[in-house]
Structure formats: C-alpha cells, structure tokens
Amino acid sequence: MGNCPSCSASGGYTISNGKIISSSDDGNIATEGKSDTNSNVVTVVNIVSMIGEQKEDTTDGDTALIEEITEPDSAITENVKLRNDTKSISERRQAIFSEIVKFDENDDIKLPTYLKNPEDDQLIRRAIGKNDFLSKIISGTRLDDVVPAFYMREVSAKDTIIKQGDEGRHMYISISGKFQIIVNGKIEEEFDDVRVFGELAILYNAKRLATIKAKTEGKVWVLDSNVYQKITQKHNIKEEDEIMQFLLNNKTLSVIGKDALQIMSTSLKTEHFLPGQVIVKQGDKGNKFYIIRAGTVTITKDGEGVVGVYKKGDCFGELALLKEDCRQATVTADQPMVECLTLARKEFVDIFGEMGDIFQYISVDKPKSSVTETRVEYEDVDLNDDLDLVRTLGVGGFGRVELVQHKEHKDWTFALKYIKKMDIVRMAQQEHVFNEKNLQMKCRSPFIVRLYRTYKDKKYIYFLMEACLGKCILPILITVTIGHLQRS
Structure with missing residues (x-):
C-alpha cells in the first residue's frame, strides 16, 4: 500500500539503481528516467524550492502549494504529463474542514489592539x-x-x-x-x-x-x-520552545535526545502549588517529575535544614521517571505561588517503556540491532540540504505527501508528509498527531509504513517515512467498478 494522506495517492512509483519508474493510474508503466534535474523525462527539484518557498494556491479548498520551478525546456512536456497523473487526486471527494487561518511563516504574528479604559x-x-x-x-x-x-x-x-x-x-x-x-x-x-x-x-x-x-x-x-x-499560535510556539529548553537543560534527561524529549514535552501537565505546600516529601516514593515554570521552591533535608532554592527552569524528581526511588529531599512552595510542569512516571513509561526500552534512546552510539542502526543512519538526513523532491504522491484533508530522494545516496528514497500546524490546532488534532508519531516510530512490521524521523518549522511539521510505492487500494475501490467485489 502506498504512502497517502487520508488514503488518497497518485499512481505508484519505483526507484531502482538511481532510476525512477512511474506508473499510470491503471498500473501500467508510463515513463522511465534517471533521477537527475537534466533528465528529459522526470524533473527532480530541491525540496526547499517546493516547500520552503511556497505561496498559497487559492484555486481549491485545500491550501495546496504552487510549485515555483525553473525547468529545462526539454523537461516541461514530460513533467506536465506527470503532474496530470495526479489530477484524479483533486477531483476525488476531499474531507471537509472549516476555514483555515493562513499565516506567513516568515512574518511576525501581528495582533489587533482596541483601546479600552x-x-x-x-x-x-x-x-x-x-x-x-x-x-x-x-x-x-x-x-x-x-x-x-x-x-x-x-x-x-x-x-x-x-x-x-x-x-x-x-x-x-x-x-x-x-x-x-x-x-x-x-x-x-x-x-x-x-x-x-x-x-x-x-x-x-x-x-x-x-x-x-x-x-x-x-x-x-x-x-x-x-x-x-493567531494568539494561540503565538503562545503555543513560545510555550513549546520554553518547555524544550527546560528539558534540554536537564543533564539527566538531555541524554535521551531532542526528538524523544519533544515527545515527552507533549505529555507535561500544569500544576499550581500554594505557599508552604509540600510538593514532594523526603522518604516518600517518587512517581512524578517537576519543572518549575514560575516561582521558587525551598529544598530541605532531614538533619541538614535548607540546602537550596530552585527557581524557574530548574527541575527535580527526574529519577522517579527512570526508576522507582524514594525522594531524597523535601520540596516546599515559596511565596506567592509556584507553577510547575509535571510528568507522572506512568505516562513516561507509556511513552518510552520501562528502562530496558529507554536505552534505545539513550545508547544510540551502540545500537542493539540492525533496525536501530537504520533509525540512527537516517537521523542525519537534513530536510533542507540532503533531499531532492521528485513529485507529489498524494494530497488529502490532513496534508500532502511528496516523493523525495537523497542527493548523495540515490538509493535512499522517502515519502515526506507535511501538515500545517494551524490545521492541526483548528481541528484539535494535536493529541492525534503525537499519537501517530509515537506509535509509528515504535512499530516494526512489514504491513506498517516506517517513520524514520520528524522535523518542524514555524508553519509545518514533517514526517520522513518509508516510501511504499505501490498502489493505494482505496482509490481503486472508489473509482473502479468491480461487479463481484463489495467495498465492505
């Protein structure tokens, strides 16, 4: 089954020994050519020119990207043919969503102000x-x-x-x-x-x-x-960056790696503590991790008294995430109030597994299997510098999927899915998207598309996935009349 957003994709593609073979919607081989920008059959363009320098296409309901490409004259005819192969995608019924607020990722978010007494x-x-x-x-x-x-x-x-x-x-x-x-x-x-x-x-x-x-x-x-x-977007970006910085500054957790910490940050909850309230008590079993977001706390130990004060950005209780342990000190909230980001051990284990599973994130220098080696190898792939964009695989209600090829390693091909952050927020799909990432990164099955890594910028999130370049069955069931085959 091919890579497709909302299960809608164009004709299948195969890459073999640096050659890109396209198939028409009926499954027959249509064209063949080398993955080279000088090819007179298939035009491969840099990923940045297609995604990083985009403008909105207002010709349909989706905010599809208009490709601004300078193409060799000899490539124009065949490239138009390849793009026409995807026409059936836009003609198919799309999922219906509300109007999306459009933002230019390079612009500051400007908010209106109405004077009030x-x-x-x-x-x-x-x-x-x-x-x-x-x-x-x-x-x-x-x-x-x-x-x-x-x-x-x-x-x-x-x-x-x-x-x-x-x-x-x-x-x-x-x-x-x-x-x-x-x-x-x-x-x-x-x-x-x-x-x-x-x-x-x-x-x-x-x-x-x-x-x-x-x-x-x-x-x-x-x-x-x-x-x-706009206000939501502005503050979500600031809060995401602030939380990530808190986690990266923690010596114990920073070894897990940025991608894993990003997953962890989505599960943090906000808690408030009144002055004098004991947040953790020495000797109690620890089951929660804390990041101070506002205010200060006083650290005391039995027989020693006050041993320190923690302020905004400081963390405590991280060992409770990695193993069941007793608290080594008592932490008490100071005036006027303390706000903490918290993560319970149960939620941490739900995300990363028990300690044995967590080592796959920490010990990336000593992978334990060929599967882990593949993950680590592709972690070095840079979105802007390493990938050429070949063509669009599919467009759906939840995003767009492009076929991309590594510039140096021509046998490395991927499906790159990208989704607007504002689309996710407007449809309240944040949890769904993170679940998709967490599950797909863990899955190892020939029947499930592999997810190698993710990227993000101000406007989009990106999924670098295994390119499964066969036919998508759903469009066949929708568009082809098969007398004896019921869709159910």
Missing part, C-alpha cells in the same frame, strides 16, 4: 475568570493578548447575535442589555449580567448550540476567531 479591561478579565472552562485555557500572558483584541459592538432589540447550527466566527461578552437563549425555537433563559457566550466556536470550531437574541438594545464585546487562533 481600565474599567472595560477589568470587565473582560472578570467575565473570562468567571467562566470555569475558559479561565483554564485563557490565562496569564495569553489573557493579556486576548483582552486588547476585543472590540465593542452595539446591538438592537430583536437582533440575532448567534444562530443555532451556524458555524461560529466570534466569541462575545455581554456588557449591557437583556438577551434570550433560544434552543430549537424555545426560549430557555434570559440574562442581563456580564457573561461570556459563544466560546466553543472559537476554541473548537463547534457549531452554535443555541440562538442568542437581543431582547433590548445593548452592547457586547466581540473577539474574532481568526484573531484568537
């Missing part, structure tokens, strides 16, 4: 703080960016602010006036207090669960969905 600023903060669900998501510096982005709107009596079943594009905070909550045509509630409504639409792109109408004239604060997504 101190009373309005506090009103918005209190409204968000009263919402138990929203206050856990929008807080701290994220809240500081959200508040200035609200703008005021006046509403008249009988105005419909949100309509049940619609796709929402705004979140609101009522300021003045009276409003009705209507579900399936029935008035369920009226309110005239300051409250947040419509938040699920911008958080999870959920359809409106109720209609809200203005019963009288009034005013509301409004936050646009695309602005909130």
Whole structure:
C-alpha cells in the first residue's frame, strides 16, 4: 500500500539503481528516467524550492502549494504529463474542514489592539475568570493578548447575535442589555449580567448550540476567531520552545535526545502549588517529575535544614521517571505561588517503556540491532540540504505527501508528509498527531509504513517515512467498478 494522506495517492512509483519508474493510474508503466534535474523525462527539484518557498494556491479548498520551478525546456512536456497523473487526486471527494487561518511563516504574528479604559479591561478579565472552562485555557500572558483584541459592538432589540447550527466566527461578552437563549425555537433563559457566550466556536470550531437574541438594545464585546487562533499560535510556539529548553537543560534527561524529549514535552501537565505546600516529601516514593515554570521552591533535608532554592527552569524528581526511588529531599512552595510542569512516571513509561526500552534512546552510539542502526543512519538526513523532491504522491484533508530522494545516496528514497500546524490546532488534532508519531516510530512490521524521523518549522511539521510505492487500494475501490467485489 502506498504512502497517502487520508488514503488518497497518485499512481505508484519505483526507484531502482538511481532510476525512477512511474506508473499510470491503471498500473501500467508510463515513463522511465534517471533521477537527475537534466533528465528529459522526470524533473527532480530541491525540496526547499517546493516547500520552503511556497505561496498559497487559492484555486481549491485545500491550501495546496504552487510549485515555483525553473525547468529545462526539454523537461516541461514530460513533467506536465506527470503532474496530470495526479489530477484524479483533486477531483476525488476531499474531507471537509472549516476555514483555515493562513499565516506567513516568515512574518511576525501581528495582533489587533482596541483601546479600552481600565474599567472595560477589568470587565473582560472578570467575565473570562468567571467562566470555569475558559479561565483554564485563557490565562496569564495569553489573557493579556486576548483582552486588547476585543472590540465593542452595539446591538438592537430583536437582533440575532448567534444562530443555532451556524458555524461560529466570534466569541462575545455581554456588557449591557437583556438577551434570550433560544434552543430549537424555545426560549430557555434570559440574562442581563456580564457573561461570556459563544466560546466553543472559537476554541473548537463547534457549531452554535443555541440562538442568542437581543431582547433590548445593548452592547457586547466581540473577539474574532481568526484573531484568537493567531494568539494561540503565538503562545503555543513560545510555550513549546520554553518547555524544550527546560528539558534540554536537564543533564539527566538531555541524554535521551531532542526528538524523544519533544515527545515527552507533549505529555507535561500544569500544576499550581500554594505557599508552604509540600510538593514532594523526603522518604516518600517518587512517581512524578517537576519543572518549575514560575516561582521558587525551598529544598530541605532531614538533619541538614535548607540546602537550596530552585527557581524557574530548574527541575527535580527526574529519577522517579527512570526508576522507582524514594525522594531524597523535601520540596516546599515559596511565596506567592509556584507553577510547575509535571510528568507522572506512568505516562513516561507509556511513552518510552520501562528502562530496558529507554536505552534505545539513550545508547544510540551502540545500537542493539540492525533496525536501530537504520533509525540512527537516517537521523542525519537534513530536510533542507540532503533531499531532492521528485513529485507529489498524494494530497488529502490532513496534508500532502511528496516523493523525495537523497542527493548523495540515490538509493535512499522517502515519502515526506507535511501538515500545517494551524490545521492541526483548528481541528484539535494535536493529541492525534503525537499519537501517530509515537506509535509509528515504535512499530516494526512489514504491513506498517516506517517513520524514520520528524522535523518542524514555524508553519509545518514533517514526517520522513518509508516510501511504499505501490498502489493505494482505496482509490481503486472508489473509482473502479468491480461487479463481484463489495467495498465492505
């Protein structure tokens, strides 16, 4: 089965002894040529020119990339033929997703600011703080960016602010006036207090669960969905980088390697501790690892008293991840409060396995099997410098897959899948994507596509995978009528 996003791929490809052989959609051999930019059959281009220097194609629903390539004249005819082979991909029914907010990865994220007096600023903060669900998501510096982005709107009596079943594009905070909550045509509630409504639409792109109408004239604060997504992207990038730096600075964990730490960082949880609260106690069995994100803690030992103070970026309890051990000291939260990123041993073991499995990450200099040697060998492949892009294998609702070839080792071919980070966030697929990475990196089966390594930049995440250049069965089942074969 070939590599394909959302199980949609073009005709199969085979590379043998530096030659690229393409097959048409019916499985017959169509063209053959060497993987060379001077070939008059197949044009191989640098991966950076195709992905790193892209612009948006607005001709269809997907944000497909337009290839900006300077091609030899002799290559144009055949290269057009190869691209036409993929026409059936875009014609097939695609998965339906909401509108994607577009960002230029080279631009700073600019957020709108609407001036407010101190009373309005506090009103918005209190409204968000009263919402138990929203206050856990929008807080701290994220809240500081959200508040200035609200703008005021006046509403008249009988105005419909949100309509049940619609796709929402705004979140609101009522300021003045009276409003009705209507579900399936029935008035369920009226309110005239300051409250947040419509938040699920911008958080999870959920359809409106109720209609809200203005019963009288009034005013509301409004936050646009695309602005909130920009704020989310800005803070996710900062938080990812901050957490990775914390982990890399830890001597015990840094030996695991950056890729493994990246997996680990996605499982960290935020916990808060009040002044004087004992976070860990000397002699207790350790089962959790801590990174101080804000505040300070005091370290004490029996018979010695205070032995140290830890601050932002410091870690403690890491040995609890590697083995069952008793705490060697007591850690107590200082004034005014302490915020920690935490990881339980159980979750660590779920990701990396017990100690025997963890050594495959730590002891990369002494691989224990040929399988591990292959993984390590490909870890040196650089996304920008080592790979040439041959052609597109498939385009689907979740991304795009390209056939790439190593510049020096012509027998090294891969499928490179890349997905926009903002697509993942808008569809709330973060956990799904990390699960895909974690599972596929561990799997060793002839029936499962190998994942060698991953990359990321400001805009995309990339999966460097085994190139399985056969036919994808699903398009055959969809497009070919086989009288005696039922799709089930």
